[in-house]
Amino acid sequence: MRTVALPDGKRVPLLGQGTWRMGESKSARAREVVALRLGIELGMSLIDTAEMYGHGGAEEIVAEAIHGQRRDVFVVTKVYPHNASREKLPKACERSLKRLRIDTIDLYLLHWREREPPLQETVDAFEELRAAGKIKRWGVSNFDVDNMNELLSLEHGRKCAANQVLYNLENREIEFDLLPWSQTNKIPIMAYSPVGHSGKLLRNAALKKIAQSHNATPAQIALA
Numbered sequence: 344m345r346t347v348a349l350p351d352g353k354r355v356p357l358l359g360q361g362t363w364r365m366g367e368s369k370s371a372r373a374r375e376v377v378a379l380r381l382g383i384e385l386g387m388s389l390i391d392t393a394e395m396y397g398h399g400g401a402e403e404i405v406a407e408a409i410h411g412q413r414r415d416v417f418v419v420t421k422v423y424p425h426n427a428s429r430e431k432l433p434k435a436c437e438r439s440l441k442r443l444r445i446d447t448i449d450l451y452l453l454h455w456r457e458r459e460p461p462l463q464e465t466v467d468a469f470e471e472l473r474a475a476g477k478i479k480r481w482g483v484s485n486f487d488v489d490n491m492n493e494l495l496s497l498e499h500g501r502k503c504a505a506n507q508v509l510y511n512l513e514n515r516e517i518e519f520d521l522l523p524w525s526q527t528n529k530i531p532i533m534a535y536s537p538v539g540h541s542g543k544l545l546r547n548a549a550l551k552k553i554a555q556s557h558n559a560t561p562a563q564i565a566l567a
Contacts, residue, residue: 344356344357344358344385344386344387344388345357347531348531349450349480349504349505349531350502350503350504350529350530350531351480351504353479353480355389355417356386356387356388356389356417358386358387358389358566359387359388359389359390359391359417359419359533360379360382360383360387360389360390360391361391361392361535361536362375362379362390362391362392362393362396362401362404362405363393363396363401363535364396364397365392365396365397365400365401365404366396366397366398366399366400366401366402366403366404367397367400367401372404372407375404375408376404376407376408379404379405379408379409380408383408383409383412383415383416388415388416388417389416389417389419390405390408390409390416390417390418390419391419391420391421391507391533391535392404392405392418392419392420392421392443393420393421393422393452393454394420394421394422394423394426394435394438394439394442395421395423395454399438399439399442402420402439402442402443403442403443405418405443406442406443406444406445409445410444413445417449417450418443418445418448418449418450419448419449419450419451419452419507419533420439420443420448420450420451420452421451421452421453421454421484421507422435422436422439422451422452422453422454423435423454424453424454424455424456424457424460425457427453427460427464427465427468428459428460428464428465428468429460429464429465429467429468429471432465432468432469432472433468433471433472433477436448436451436472436477436478437477439451440477446476447476447477447478447479448477448478448479449478449479449480450478450479450480450481450482450504450505451469451472451478451480451481451482452481452482452483452484452505452507453465453469453481453482453483453484454484454485455484455485456483456485456486456490462493462494462497463497463498466494466497466498466499466500466502467498467499469481470499470502473502480502480504481502481503481504482503482504482505482506482507482533483503483505483506483507484506484507484508484535485507485508485509486506486508487520487521488520488521488524491506491521491524491525491528491530495528503530504530504531505530505531505532505533506521506525506530506531506532506533507532507533507534507535508521508532508533508534508535509534509535509536510532510534510535510536510537511534511536511537511538511539511544511565512539512544512547512550512565513539513543513544514536517532537565537566538561538562538565538566539565544561544565545561545562545565546561547561550564550565
């Protein structure tokens with residue numbers, strides 16, 4: 344598996360596994376765990392989750408999937424904006440750590456931006472968690488260029504390790520502004536839903552034709 348470097352030099356797999364919609368059904372739990380373990384075996388050892396997914400259930404699925412192989416897995420999880428204050432963020436982090444059954448989070452993201460709490464307060468809380476060893480690095484999600492410019496103007500704002508945003512062949516808006524901005528400022532973009540949500544993208548006739556000409560699947564072409 345090819346890797347990419349985060350700003351601190353840590354290398355992570357180019358492809359990871361998402362867990363949105365996991366942890367919502369007890370009947371699907373075993374299948375979800377097996378799927379994540381298979382992905383790890385195939386080299387997709389970065390697993391992305393969030394306290395929002397399945398009301399914490401997805402983090403519990405991840406805990407079961409990575410049991411016994413924590414050293415080989417890079418864990419990303421996300422905090423709700425309403426839990427991102429200096430008072431609430433440490434408590435949210437502890438809850439995620441407990442559900443994940445790990446001692447430290449590899450990358451902890453602010454799930455999206457809201458007016459409150461102030462962004463500087465969230466950054467300060469992230470830095471305190473990093474200093475305490477609860478997280479190794481922090482970042483953001485769903486931030487546009489204006490949000491990122493504000494973030495980088497703040498004290499410690501340039502310690503942001505990544506910005507996770509929607510990006511696929513049906514949603515390419517970031518190519519006009521956010522992507523070049525991120526390349527210039529050396530903040531990695533982490534794309535979520537790279538093959539779309541509903542399967543519509545993978546049924547696209549043009550994509551299927553291109554895939555066939557390269558003896559590949561539509562998903563492989565969408566990710567290329």
